[in-house]
């Protein structure tokens with residue numbers, strides 16, 4: 389069972405070594421897909437530790453960037469990363485912003501974690517001006533998000549009851565993501581892929597952040613006894629070819645873009 393309240397309360401530095409390792413490159417790809425350009429005011433919903441906020445600030449100037457996330461440690465880390473941005477603690481389902489306040493609203497790896505995703509998307513549309521863009525992305529948990537796919541394949545081979553994100557995550561197919569966007573009355577909806585990679589110094593560099601309990605995969609790892617963790621570590625490494633030294637993994641996300 390996912391505990392959405394505590395899953396992202398870990399230190400931001402640990403998140404940045406975990407899934408956050410992919411976030412800066414994914415942020416650049418999401419901005420390109422959304423057509424972000426100078427002069428725009430943009431909102432990042434579920435900003436986490438601030439990778440997308442930083443990318444937006446580079447493109448638009450920090451004063452034109454707003455971010456929101458329910459995790460206080462993440463919002464603090466994002467504020468340290470981009471001091472000039474406006475960052476607030478809060479939820480997608482109830483955005484504390486005016487109608488049409490932004491030219492674009494983006495959301496990176498977040499809609500699948502919302503308790504009320506349709507309400508969250510509705511709010512993203514409300515705060516974006518007519519003609520503006522709402523864009524978001526979700527990992528391809530079932531296929532080509534290599535790190536998480538190999539992790540869950542290892543986990544379910546040892547424990548068939550493990551809650552594989554590929555099976556439980558919503559909006560992790562292009563069809564489901566498109567339906568979420570189209571259902572929020574967005575026009576011209578297009579779903580594309582974003583493919584990025586991340587580098588590791590060795591297998592432990594990949595494995596250690598899993599022990600911190602972040603996100604569903606980390607929470608699952610942290611819930612195991614030491615013997616179970618050791619078995620999972622070995623099987624996970626085996627499925628990645630038992631890397632000896634540095635390696636790189638690629639990750640694919642589905643990306644939806646629509647017009648208000």
Ligand SMILES: C[S@@+](CC[C@H](N)C(=O)[O-])C[C@H]1O[C@@H](n2cnc3c(N)ncnc32)[C@H](O)[C@@H]1O
Nearest residue numbers: 396411434435436457459479480496497498501
């Ligand atoms: C996988 S992280 C992605 C963080 C960041 N966007 C990135 O790409 O690195 C998911 C984020 O969604 C946030 N989140 C969870 N529930 C949320 C909600 N109801 N509204 C907004 N953000 C939420 C979490 O706190 C976390 O920062």
